[in-house]
Amino acid sequence: MEISLCYPHLQMFFLFKRLYWKILHLCNHKVVSKQGIMEHLTNTSQEVEDAILELFDEYLIYANDDLSEIVSLINTDLIYH
Numbered sequence: 461m462e463i464s465l466c467y468p469h470l471q472m473f474f475l476f477k478r479l480y481w482k483i484l485h486l487c488n489h490k491v492v493s494k495q496g497i498m499e500h501l502t503n504t505s506q507e508v509e510d511a512i513l514e515l516f517d518e519y520l521i522y523a524n525d526d527l528s529e530i531v532s533l534i535n536t537d538l539i540y541h
Contacts, residue, residue: 479503479511480520487521487532494527 479501486497498508512530515521523530 477511479507480515481536483508483511483515483530484520484532484534485536487530488534488536491529491531493530497530 482501483497486492486500494505494508494512497512498505501508503511509527512521512523512527516523520534521530521532
């Protein structure tokens with residue numbers, strides 16, 4: 461699947477980091493918790509937490525300290541498949 465982005469510099473990042481894309485998409489329209497994200501994924505808790513923290517470090521999501529409130533800063537609706 462090829463992804464056409466409004467942010468072309470992120471295209472390769474998301475092609476190789478599908479977990480990151482799924483997290484951004486789940487956090488797009490509402491604030492969710494790590495547990496809420498886990499309910500939609502088959503990845504381990506540690507993989508999800510690592511991905512959340514990396515997205516946070518890259519300023520692509522906001523999250524509180526205990527990861528009970530996470531929201532995406534990227535509007536995934538602007539990305540076309």
